[in-house]
Amino acid sequence: MGIAGGTDSSSGEEDGDAEWKAAIDSVAAVDVSSSYGLSKFHATSNNGGSLGVGHSNHEDEKKTKAPGIKLYQIKAQKLLDGLLDKNIEMVTTHIPDNDNHQSDGGLVKLFRKAPPGMRLDPVDQDPGPQKKPKIIPGEDIDEKSKKFRRNIQSVAVNGSDIVAAARLACQSSLARWEARDTAAKAAAKREEERVAELKRIRGEKWLPSVAREMKSDTG
Structure with a gap:
């Protein structure tokens, strides 16, 4: 008797764990993206679709166990989807290569769609002197000579x-x-x-x- 009772309790615990796992799986399966599927499912079931009575009852049980999406959440999602479809357009764009300057011809543009602007002319680099300048050595200056003194006196200013x-x-x-x-x-x-x-x-x-x-x- 005790062994049988133990086996019954263990089997009941396993059944409870299975139910909890099924409930968790059903909650995980319900997300925001499945709102349209749920609405279609209810529409087909109400219109007498191909689903049987047993299947609908099983889904109703899952719905009662799982915290499903509220009606206002579904309406808000529909409004957001409509706004996104109207205001956002998904297009494919080609990313220009910044290193390729052959298309604009080397012109400077203020904006991407602006008309061709001014052209930068190449700047000629100064080649510098081709020959080394020839420096002629000057005469040796004798500071004690009369000529040097006269030259100094001619440019000097004395009161x-x-x-x-x-x-x-x-x-x-x-x-x-x-x-x-x-x-x-x-x-x-x-x-x-x-x-x-x-x-x-x-x-x-x-x-x-x-x-x-x-x-x-x-x-």
Whole structure:
């Protein structure tokens, strides 16, 4: 009796495990993508399809055991599928090869579908000097020579030298002005002497008649 009871309990546990496995499999089989199949299945069963009464009862039992999809979930999925079908179009595109520049002819484009843009001209590289420049050695400079000292003095700026040169220039200009003044005074004195000599020789009456000629001569 005890052995039989043990065997009955073990067989009952196995049957319960089998039922749980079947329920888990049915739940795993039900997903979002099977909503259309479930709706079609219910439509065919309601319309008197080829499925039998026993098969429909078995599916009803699975439905009661498994937490099936709600009606609002099915409607929401249909709405999402409709929106995706209307707004998204699946097309095949060819991926361009970035390394191939023969199609655009080497032109720079701002956008992919933009018209041909500006062409980059090749830049000529500077080849550089072809020959080595010939450097002629200069003359040796003797810093103690008079020529070198004169060259240095000609380009050097010294305050005392500038003041001395200015003083010499002032003295020379003053001497030239004095010479011109002395020459002008001597010429005026000679003219006075000549007029006085004419007065003595020809008299006072002669002067008005020849004053114009004398003025033109002196001018």
